[in-house]
Amino acid sequence: MSLLKPFSKLPGLCTANILLVESEEQFQQSLADALVEETAVTVNVRLAKSLPLPMENEESRPRIDLVVFIINLTSELSFQSAEASLKYLDPGYFLGKVCFMVTNARNASVPTERLDAVRKLAASLNCPLLFAEDQTPDGVTNATERLLTILKVAAGLVPMATALYLSNLTRCTVPPDIDQPSFD
Amino acid sequence: MMAEGGQAAAELSEAAQSELMDQCEDQFAQLEKLQNEIILFDFCENPQDQAVNRLMATEAELKQWLTVEPKLLASNSEVLLKAGKEEMLKLCSELEMVVSCHEAKRDKLRETKELEQKWLEEKKQALIAANDHVDRLQMEKGKLPGHSVLHDTKAKIQKMKVYQERLMECLGDILEKHVPCPHQNEPSTNKKKKKNITQELDEDLISLNEILELLMNKVLNTPHDPYVTIDNTFWPPYVELLLRYGIAVRHHENNFKIRLETFC
Numbered sequence A: 001m002s003l004l005k006p007f008s009k010l011p012g013l014c015t016a017n018i019l020l021v022e023s024e025e026q027f028q029q030s031l032a033d034a035l036v037e038e039t040a041v042t043v044n045v046r047l048a049k050s051l052p053l054p055m056e057n058e059e060s061r062p063r064i065d066l067v068v069f070i071i072n073l074t075s076e077l078s079f080q081s082a083e084a085s086l087k088y089l090d091p092g093y094f095l096g097k098v099c100f101m102v103t104n105a106r107n108a109s110v111p112t113e114r115l116d117a118v119r120k121l122a123a124s125l126n127c128p129l130l131f132a133e134d135q136t137p138d139g140v141t142n143a144t145e146r147l148l149t150i151l152k153v154a155a156g157l158v159p160m161a162t163a164l165y166l167s168n169l170t171r172c173t174v175p176p177d178i179d180q181p182s183f184d
Numbered sequence B: 001m002m003a004e005g006g007q008a009a010a011e012l013s014e015a016a017q018s019e020l021m022d023q024c025e026d027q028f029a030q031l032e033k034l035q036n037e038i039i040l041f042d043f044c045e046n047p048q049d050q051a052v053n054r055l056m057a058t059e060a061e062l063k064q065w066l067t068v069e070p071k072l073l074a075s076n077s078e079v080l081l082k083a084g085k086e087e088m089l090k091l092c093s094e095l096e097m098v099v100s101c102h103e104a105k106r107d108k109l110r111e112t113k114e115l116e117q118k119w120l121e122e123k124k125q126a127l128i129a130a131n132d133h134v135d136r137l138q139m140e141k142g143k144l145p146g147h148s149v150l151h152d153t154k155a156k157i158q159k160m161k162v163y164q165e166r167l168m169e170c171l172g173d174i175l176e177k178h179v180p181c182p183h184q185n186e187p188s189t190n191k192k193k194k195k196n197i198t199q200e201l202d203e204d205l206i207s208l209n210e211i212l213e214l215l216m217n218k219v220l221n222t223p224h225d226p227y228v229t230i231d232n233t234f235w236p237p238y239v240e241l242l243l244r245y246g247i248a249v250r251h252h253e254n255n256f257k258i259r260l261e262t263f264c
Helices: A027-035 A076-088 A112-124 A137-154 A163-170 B002-011 B014-044 B050-067 B077-143 B148-178 B182-189 B192-199 B208-221 B236-244
Strands: A015-021 A042-048 A066-072 A098-103 A129-132 B248-250 B257-260
Touching (some): A015 A137, A027 A042, A066 A076, A066 A137, A098 A112, A137 A163, B014 B077, B208 B257
Antiparallel strands (some): B248 B257
Protein backbone atom coordinates (compact mmCIF):
# COMPACT_ATOMS: atom_id res chain seq x y z
CA MET A 1 0.00 0.00 0.00
CA SER A 2 1.36 3.35 -1.00
CA LEU A 3 -0.02 6.77 -0.43
CA LEU A 4 -0.50 8.99 -3.43
CA LYS A 5 1.28 12.26 -2.66
CA PRO A 6 0.65 15.64 -4.20
CA PHE A 7 4.21 16.95 -4.20
CA SER A 8 6.32 13.86 -4.69
CA LYS A 9 7.33 14.74 -8.25
CA LEU A 10 8.35 17.77 -10.25
CA PRO A 11 5.59 19.43 -12.21
CA GLY A 12 5.75 19.42 -16.00
CA LEU A 13 5.90 22.61 -18.01
CA CYS A 14 2.42 23.95 -18.75
CA THR A 15 0.88 20.61 -17.90
CA ALA A 16 -2.00 19.61 -15.69
CA ASN A 17 -2.61 16.02 -14.63
CA ILE A 18 -5.96 14.77 -13.50
CA LEU A 19 -6.90 11.38 -12.06
CA LEU A 20 -10.46 10.18 -12.55
CA VAL A 21 -11.50 7.45 -10.11
CA GLU A 22 -14.71 5.62 -10.92
CA SER A 23 -15.50 2.06 -9.94
CA GLU A 24 -17.97 1.49 -12.76
CA GLU A 25 -15.83 3.05 -15.52
CA GLN A 26 -18.83 4.49 -17.37
CA PHE A 27 -18.46 8.25 -17.30
CA GLN A 28 -14.65 8.25 -17.07
CA GLN A 29 -13.94 7.69 -20.74
CA SER A 30 -16.25 10.34 -22.21
CA LEU A 31 -15.06 12.82 -19.62
CA ALA A 32 -11.41 12.04 -20.42
CA ASP A 33 -12.04 12.48 -24.15
CA ALA A 34 -13.54 15.90 -23.51
CA LEU A 35 -10.80 16.94 -21.06
CA VAL A 36 -7.90 16.37 -23.45
CA GLU A 37 -9.51 18.67 -26.00
CA GLU A 38 -8.32 21.63 -23.95
CA THR A 39 -5.71 23.60 -25.92
CA ALA A 40 -4.39 26.27 -23.54
CA VAL A 41 -2.61 23.70 -21.37
CA THR A 42 -1.61 20.09 -21.84
CA VAL A 43 -4.04 17.97 -19.88
CA ASN A 44 -3.01 14.43 -18.97
CA VAL A 45 -5.86 12.25 -17.85
CA ARG A 46 -5.23 9.12 -15.82
CA LEU A 47 -8.06 6.68 -15.20
CA ALA A 48 -8.43 4.36 -12.25
CA LYS A 49 -11.07 2.04 -10.96
CA SER A 50 -10.05 2.55 -7.37
CA LEU A 51 -7.07 3.44 -5.24
CA PRO A 52 -4.33 2.46 -4.44
CA LEU A 53 -2.75 2.80 -7.87
CA PRO A 54 -0.62 -0.14 -9.05
CA MET A 55 3.07 0.02 -8.22
CA GLU A 56 4.44 -0.87 -11.66
CA ASN A 57 3.47 2.46 -13.25
CA GLU A 58 4.86 4.42 -10.34
CA GLU A 59 7.86 5.71 -12.29
CA SER A 60 6.07 6.84 -15.43
CA ARG A 61 3.15 8.38 -13.60
CA PRO A 62 3.23 12.18 -13.54
CA ARG A 63 2.44 14.26 -10.52
CA ILE A 64 -1.35 14.17 -10.03
CA ASP A 65 -2.73 17.66 -9.56
CA LEU A 66 -6.38 16.80 -9.02
CA VAL A 67 -8.13 13.60 -7.96
CA VAL A 68 -11.79 13.32 -8.95
CA PHE A 69 -14.01 10.67 -7.41
CA ILE A 70 -16.96 9.97 -9.68
CA ILE A 71 -19.87 8.52 -7.74
CA ASN A 72 -22.89 7.06 -9.44
CA LEU A 73 -25.74 7.69 -7.02
CA THR A 74 -27.81 4.77 -8.27
CA SER A 75 -25.24 2.28 -7.01
CA GLU A 76 -24.25 1.82 -3.41
CA LEU A 77 -21.09 0.05 -4.52
CA SER A 78 -19.84 3.16 -6.30
CA PHE A 79 -20.05 5.16 -3.09
CA GLN A 80 -18.42 2.45 -0.98
CA SER A 81 -15.57 2.06 -3.45
CA ALA A 82 -14.87 5.80 -3.43
CA GLU A 83 -14.98 5.84 0.36
CA ALA A 84 -12.51 2.95 0.55
CA SER A 85 -10.16 4.62 -1.94
CA LEU A 86 -9.88 7.79 0.14
CA LYS A 87 -7.54 6.07 2.58
CA TYR A 88 -4.81 5.87 -0.05
CA LEU A 89 -4.53 9.61 -0.53
CA ASP A 90 -2.02 11.74 1.26
CA PRO A 91 -3.66 14.28 3.61
CA GLY A 92 -2.05 16.98 1.52
CA TYR A 93 -4.48 16.20 -1.27
CA PHE A 94 -7.39 17.28 0.83
CA LEU A 95 -6.12 20.85 0.78
CA GLY A 96 -7.94 21.54 -2.46
CA LYS A 97 -6.77 18.77 -4.74
CA VAL A 98 -9.71 16.40 -4.39
CA CYS A 99 -13.24 16.81 -5.64
CA PHE A 100 -16.31 14.61 -5.83
CA MET A 101 -18.47 14.39 -8.89
CA VAL A 102 -21.92 12.88 -8.54
CA THR A 103 -23.89 11.49 -11.46
CA ASN A 104 -27.49 10.35 -11.76
CA ALA A 105 -28.59 12.58 -8.89
CA ARG A 106 -31.81 13.36 -10.72
CA ASN A 107 -32.75 9.72 -10.97
CA ALA A 108 -35.99 9.13 -9.08
CA SER A 109 -34.88 5.76 -7.73
CA VAL A 110 -31.99 7.27 -5.78
CA PRO A 111 -32.56 7.14 -2.02
CA THR A 112 -32.06 10.58 -0.49
CA GLU A 113 -29.96 9.06 2.30
CA ARG A 114 -27.24 8.21 -0.19
CA LEU A 115 -26.99 11.75 -1.48
CA ASP A 116 -26.89 12.95 2.11
CA ALA A 117 -24.10 10.49 2.83
CA VAL A 118 -22.07 11.77 -0.11
CA ARG A 119 -22.62 15.35 0.98
CA LYS A 120 -21.55 14.54 4.51
CA LEU A 121 -18.45 12.79 3.20
CA ALA A 122 -17.51 15.73 0.97
CA ALA A 123 -18.19 18.19 3.77
CA SER A 124 -16.15 16.24 6.31
CA LEU A 125 -13.18 16.33 3.92
CA ASN A 126 -13.78 19.97 2.93
CA CYS A 127 -13.96 19.04 -0.73
CA PRO A 128 -16.14 20.53 -3.44
CA LEU A 129 -19.06 18.41 -4.62
CA LEU A 130 -20.02 18.71 -8.29
CA PHE A 131 -23.14 17.37 -9.93
CA ALA A 132 -22.91 16.15 -13.49
CA GLU A 133 -25.23 14.84 -16.15
CA ASP A 134 -23.50 11.94 -17.90
CA GLN A 135 -26.18 11.06 -20.46
CA THR A 136 -26.13 14.16 -22.68
CA PRO A 137 -23.21 15.72 -24.59
CA ASP A 138 -24.07 19.08 -23.03
CA GLY A 139 -23.79 17.59 -19.58
CA VAL A 140 -20.35 16.15 -20.38
CA THR A 141 -19.17 19.51 -21.74
CA ASN A 142 -20.37 21.28 -18.63
CA ALA A 143 -18.72 18.80 -16.30
CA THR A 144 -15.49 19.10 -18.29
CA GLU A 145 -15.46 22.87 -18.04
CA ARG A 146 -16.00 22.83 -14.33
CA LEU A 147 -13.27 20.24 -13.81
CA LEU A 148 -10.85 22.19 -16.00
CA THR A 149 -11.39 25.33 -13.96
CA ILE A 150 -10.50 23.52 -10.77
CA LEU A 151 -7.68 21.59 -12.43
CA LYS A 152 -5.95 24.71 -13.72
CA VAL A 153 -5.94 26.20 -10.26
CA ALA A 154 -4.83 22.96 -8.64
CA ALA A 155 -1.97 22.63 -11.12
CA GLY A 156 -0.81 26.15 -10.29
CA LEU A 157 -1.50 27.51 -13.77
CA VAL A 158 -3.66 30.41 -12.63
CA PRO A 159 -1.66 33.34 -11.25
CA MET A 160 -2.65 34.58 -7.80
CA ALA A 161 -4.85 31.56 -7.07
CA THR A 162 -4.08 28.39 -5.15
CA ALA A 163 -5.98 25.16 -4.73
CA LEU A 164 -6.42 25.74 -1.01
CA TYR A 165 -7.82 29.22 -1.59
CA LEU A 166 -10.28 27.99 -4.20
CA SER A 167 -11.41 25.03 -2.16
CA ASN A 168 -12.04 27.23 0.86
CA LEU A 169 -14.61 28.99 -1.29
CA THR A 170 -16.08 25.99 -3.09
CA ARG A 171 -16.04 23.26 -0.45
CA CYS A 172 -19.24 21.44 0.26
CA THR A 173 -21.10 22.38 3.41
CA VAL A 174 -23.85 20.36 4.97
CA PRO A 175 -26.97 22.17 6.10
CA PRO A 176 -27.41 21.80 9.87
CA ASP A 177 -30.84 20.21 9.49
CA ILE A 178 -29.71 17.36 7.24
CA ASP A 179 -30.52 14.80 9.91
CA GLN A 180 -34.03 16.09 10.42
CA PRO A 181 -36.73 14.09 8.74
CA SER A 182 -37.87 15.81 5.60
CA PHE A 183 -41.54 16.46 5.10
CA ASP A 184 -41.85 16.02 1.36
CA MET B 1 5.57 33.07 -16.57
CA MET B 2 7.79 30.31 -17.84
CA ALA B 3 5.21 29.41 -20.42
CA GLU B 4 5.04 32.95 -21.72
CA GLY B 5 8.82 33.04 -21.90
CA GLY B 6 8.95 29.86 -23.96
CA GLN B 7 6.40 30.98 -26.51
CA ALA B 8 7.64 34.51 -26.93
CA ALA B 9 11.31 33.60 -27.22
CA ALA B 10 11.12 32.83 -30.93
CA GLU B 11 10.58 36.46 -31.86
CA LEU B 12 12.79 38.12 -29.29
CA SER B 13 16.29 39.39 -29.75
CA GLU B 14 19.13 37.20 -28.59
CA ALA B 15 19.96 39.25 -25.53
CA ALA B 16 16.39 39.20 -24.31
CA GLN B 17 16.05 35.53 -25.05
CA SER B 18 19.13 34.57 -23.10
CA GLU B 19 18.03 36.73 -20.19
CA LEU B 20 14.68 35.03 -20.19
CA MET B 21 16.23 31.60 -20.35
CA ASP B 22 18.45 32.44 -17.41
CA GLN B 23 15.46 33.52 -15.44
CA CYS B 24 13.61 30.36 -16.30
CA GLU B 25 16.52 28.26 -15.20
CA ASP B 26 16.75 30.15 -11.93
CA GLN B 27 13.08 29.58 -11.29
CA PHE B 28 13.31 25.92 -12.12
CA ALA B 29 16.31 25.47 -9.85
CA GLN B 30 14.34 27.07 -7.03
CA LEU B 31 11.41 24.83 -7.78
CA GLU B 32 13.61 21.74 -7.58
CA LYS B 33 15.06 22.93 -4.31
CA LEU B 34 11.60 23.42 -2.85
CA GLN B 35 10.50 20.05 -4.19
CA ASN B 36 13.34 18.31 -2.45
CA GLU B 37 12.54 20.10 0.77
CA ILE B 38 8.94 19.00 0.53
CA ILE B 39 9.89 15.38 -0.04
CA LEU B 40 12.21 15.44 2.94
CA PHE B 41 9.64 17.15 5.09
CA ASP B 42 6.87 14.76 4.08
CA PHE B 43 8.45 11.91 5.99
CA CYS B 44 8.24 13.50 9.36
CA GLU B 45 4.67 14.68 8.96
CA ASN B 46 2.05 12.44 10.43
CA PRO B 47 -1.57 12.65 9.39
CA GLN B 48 -3.55 14.81 11.75
CA ASP B 49 -7.08 15.93 12.02
CA GLN B 50 -8.36 17.15 8.71
CA ALA B 51 -9.83 20.43 9.95
CA VAL B 52 -6.75 21.38 11.98
CA ASN B 53 -4.56 20.56 9.03
CA ARG B 54 -6.63 22.76 6.81
CA LEU B 55 -6.72 25.65 9.20
CA MET B 56 -2.96 25.57 9.57
CA ALA B 57 -2.44 25.45 5.84
CA THR B 58 -4.85 28.31 5.25
CA GLU B 59 -3.18 30.42 7.90
CA ALA B 60 0.21 29.72 6.40
CA GLU B 61 -1.06 30.70 2.97
CA LEU B 62 -2.56 33.90 4.32
CA LYS B 63 0.73 34.79 5.94
CA GLN B 64 2.50 34.10 2.67
CA TRP B 65 0.17 36.38 0.74
CA LEU B 66 0.56 39.15 3.31
CA THR B 67 4.34 39.08 3.21
CA VAL B 68 4.83 38.59 -0.50
CA GLU B 69 5.84 41.64 -2.47
CA PRO B 70 4.97 42.09 -6.11
CA LYS B 71 8.05 42.20 -8.25
CA LEU B 72 8.75 42.91 -11.87
CA LEU B 73 8.55 39.97 -14.27
CA ALA B 74 11.80 40.88 -16.00
CA SER B 75 13.90 43.97 -16.34
CA ASN B 76 14.19 43.71 -20.12
CA SER B 77 11.65 46.05 -21.75
CA GLU B 78 11.41 43.85 -24.81
CA VAL B 79 10.23 40.93 -22.74
CA LEU B 80 7.84 43.13 -20.80
CA LEU B 81 6.37 44.52 -23.99
CA LYS B 82 5.85 41.05 -25.40
CA ALA B 83 4.31 39.68 -22.22
CA GLY B 84 2.13 42.74 -21.81
CA LYS B 85 0.90 42.49 -25.37
CA GLU B 86 -0.01 38.86 -24.93
CA GLU B 87 -1.78 39.59 -21.72
CA MET B 88 -3.68 42.44 -23.34
CA LEU B 89 -4.76 40.29 -26.27
CA LYS B 90 -5.95 37.61 -23.91
CA LEU B 91 -7.84 40.18 -21.90
CA CYS B 92 -9.33 41.60 -25.08
CA SER B 93 -10.63 38.27 -26.23
CA GLU B 94 -12.07 37.59 -22.81
CA LEU B 95 -13.73 40.99 -22.71
CA GLU B 96 -15.16 40.40 -26.16
CA MET B 97 -16.71 37.24 -24.87
CA VAL B 98 -18.18 39.15 -21.96
CA VAL B 99 -19.58 41.74 -24.36
CA SER B 100 -21.23 39.19 -26.59
CA CYS B 101 -22.62 37.41 -23.60
CA HIS B 102 -24.08 40.62 -22.26
CA GLU B 103 -25.48 41.57 -25.62
CA ALA B 104 -27.27 38.27 -25.84
CA LYS B 105 -28.58 38.77 -22.34
CA ARG B 106 -29.70 42.30 -23.16
CA ASP B 107 -31.55 41.16 -26.29
CA LYS B 108 -33.28 38.50 -24.33
CA LEU B 109 -34.28 40.95 -21.63
CA ARG B 110 -35.59 43.32 -24.29
CA GLU B 111 -37.70 40.55 -25.73
CA THR B 112 -39.01 39.69 -22.31
CA LYS B 113 -39.79 43.33 -21.69
CA GLU B 114 -41.82 43.57 -24.88
CA LEU B 115 -43.74 40.46 -23.98
CA GLU B 116 -44.41 41.79 -20.51
CA GLN B 117 -45.57 45.12 -21.88
CA LYS B 118 -47.95 43.38 -24.23
CA TRP B 119 -49.25 41.37 -21.35
CA LEU B 120 -49.62 44.51 -19.25
CA GLU B 121 -51.58 46.18 -22.06
CA GLU B 122 -53.93 43.22 -22.24
CA LYS B 123 -54.43 43.23 -18.51
CA LYS B 124 -55.13 46.96 -18.57
CA GLN B 125 -57.78 46.50 -21.22
CA ALA B 126 -59.34 43.71 -19.24
CA LEU B 127 -59.40 45.98 -16.19
CA ILE B 128 -61.05 48.78 -18.17
CA ALA B 129 -63.69 46.39 -19.49
CA ALA B 130 -64.38 45.05 -16.02
CA ASN B 131 -64.67 48.58 -14.61
CA ASP B 132 -67.11 49.49 -17.39
CA HIS B 133 -69.20 46.50 -16.58
CA VAL B 134 -69.26 47.40 -12.90
CA ASP B 135 -70.24 51.00 -13.73
CA ARG B 136 -73.03 49.85 -16.01
CA LEU B 137 -74.40 47.46 -13.44
CA GLN B 138 -74.32 50.17 -10.79
CA MET B 139 -76.08 52.60 -13.09
CA GLU B 140 -78.78 50.09 -13.84
CA LYS B 141 -79.21 49.44 -10.17
CA GLY B 142 -79.48 53.16 -9.48
CA LYS B 143 -82.03 53.72 -12.23
CA LEU B 144 -84.47 51.11 -11.04
CA PRO B 145 -86.88 52.10 -8.20
CA GLY B 146 -85.31 50.98 -4.94
CA HIS B 147 -87.00 47.70 -4.11
CA SER B 148 -88.91 46.93 -7.27
CA VAL B 149 -88.28 43.20 -7.08
CA LEU B 150 -89.40 43.09 -3.50
CA HIS B 151 -92.53 45.06 -4.33
CA ASP B 152 -93.33 42.78 -7.24
CA THR B 153 -93.00 39.72 -5.08
CA LYS B 154 -95.11 41.22 -2.34
CA ALA B 155 -97.83 42.14 -4.80
CA LYS B 156 -97.80 38.62 -6.21
CA ILE B 157 -98.04 37.10 -2.76
CA GLN B 158 -100.92 39.42 -1.95
CA LYS B 159 -102.69 38.43 -5.15
CA MET B 160 -102.21 34.75 -4.38
CA LYS B 161 -103.54 35.23 -0.88
CA VAL B 162 -106.66 36.99 -2.17
CA TYR B 163 -107.16 34.24 -4.72
CA GLN B 164 -106.79 31.52 -2.08
CA GLU B 165 -109.23 33.33 0.19
CA ARG B 166 -111.74 33.44 -2.59
CA LEU B 167 -111.27 29.75 -3.36
CA MET B 168 -111.72 28.85 0.29
CA GLU B 169 -114.86 30.94 0.49
CA CYS B 170 -116.28 29.31 -2.62
CA LEU B 171 -115.49 25.86 -1.25
CA GLY B 172 -117.06 26.78 2.08
CA ASP B 173 -120.19 28.03 0.30
CA ILE B 174 -120.49 24.89 -1.78
CA LEU B 175 -120.08 22.66 1.25
CA GLU B 176 -122.57 24.68 3.25
CA LYS B 177 -125.07 24.61 0.48
CA HIS B 178 -124.83 21.02 -0.77
CA VAL B 179 -123.42 19.00 2.15
CA PRO B 180 -124.61 20.72 5.30
CA CYS B 181 -123.81 19.62 8.81
CA PRO B 182 -125.79 16.51 9.59
CA HIS B 183 -127.67 17.61 12.71
CA GLN B 184 -128.60 21.04 11.33
CA ASN B 185 -130.71 19.75 8.54
CA GLU B 186 -131.93 16.62 10.28
CA PRO B 187 -134.98 18.13 11.79
CA SER B 188 -136.19 19.53 8.47
CA THR B 189 -135.49 16.58 6.18
CA ASN B 190 -135.62 13.35 8.20
CA LYS B 191 -138.61 11.55 9.48
CA LYS B 192 -139.40 11.51 13.14
CA LYS B 193 -138.62 7.86 13.59
CA LYS B 194 -135.23 8.09 12.26
CA LYS B 195 -134.55 11.22 14.22
CA ASN B 196 -135.33 9.48 17.44
CA ILE B 197 -133.02 6.63 16.73
CA THR B 198 -130.09 8.69 15.64
CA GLN B 199 -130.53 11.52 18.06
CA GLU B 200 -128.48 9.98 20.82
CA LEU B 201 -125.44 9.02 18.86
CA ASP B 202 -125.39 11.96 16.51
CA GLU B 203 -125.14 14.57 19.16
CA ASP B 204 -121.61 15.55 18.24
CA LEU B 205 -121.51 14.86 14.52
CA ILE B 206 -119.10 17.05 12.59
CA SER B 207 -119.54 18.60 9.16
CA LEU B 208 -117.88 17.36 5.96
CA ASN B 209 -115.86 20.52 6.15
CA GLU B 210 -114.31 19.43 9.42
CA ILE B 211 -113.73 15.85 8.23
CA LEU B 212 -111.80 17.17 5.27
CA GLU B 213 -109.84 19.47 7.54
CA LEU B 214 -108.96 16.57 9.83
CA LEU B 215 -107.82 14.45 6.91
CA MET B 216 -105.74 17.26 5.45
CA ASN B 217 -104.12 18.16 8.75
CA LYS B 218 -103.28 14.52 9.38
CA VAL B 219 -101.58 14.25 5.96
CA LEU B 220 -99.60 17.42 6.49
CA ASN B 221 -98.59 16.84 10.11
CA THR B 222 -97.74 13.13 9.97
CA PRO B 223 -97.03 12.22 6.33
CA HIS B 224 -95.76 8.75 7.36
CA ASP B 225 -99.12 7.89 8.93
CA PRO B 226 -101.92 9.73 7.11
CA TYR B 227 -104.76 7.49 8.36
CA VAL B 228 -107.54 8.86 10.48
CA THR B 229 -109.69 6.54 12.56
CA ILE B 230 -113.43 6.73 11.89
CA ASP B 231 -115.33 7.29 15.13
CA ASN B 232 -118.92 8.22 15.92
CA THR B 233 -118.39 11.87 15.09
CA PHE B 234 -118.13 10.97 11.41
CA TRP B 235 -121.49 10.80 9.74
CA PRO B 236 -121.37 7.50 7.72
CA PRO B 237 -122.98 8.93 4.53
CA TYR B 238 -120.25 11.55 4.32
CA VAL B 239 -117.56 8.92 4.75
CA GLU B 240 -119.28 6.91 2.01
CA LEU B 241 -119.36 10.02 -0.21
CA LEU B 242 -115.67 10.69 0.29
CA LEU B 243 -114.78 7.08 -0.46
CA ARG B 244 -117.03 6.82 -3.51
CA TYR B 245 -115.77 9.94 -5.21
CA GLY B 246 -112.14 8.97 -4.60
CA ILE B 247 -111.40 11.79 -2.22
CA ALA B 248 -110.49 9.38 0.58
CA VAL B 249 -109.17 5.81 0.61
CA ARG B 250 -109.74 3.08 3.15
CA HIS B 251 -106.92 1.34 4.94
CA HIS B 252 -106.06 -2.07 3.41
CA GLU B 253 -106.30 -3.97 6.64
CA ASN B 254 -108.31 -1.76 8.95
CA ASN B 255 -111.79 -0.78 7.78
CA PHE B 256 -112.10 1.96 10.36
CA LYS B 257 -109.24 3.95 9.05
CA ILE B 258 -109.25 6.28 6.05
CA ARG B 259 -106.82 8.68 4.53
CA LEU B 260 -106.92 11.43 1.95
CA GLU B 261 -106.26 10.32 -1.63
CA THR B 262 -102.72 11.26 -2.72
CA PHE B 263 -103.45 14.08 -5.14
CA CYS B 264 -100.42 15.06 -7.05
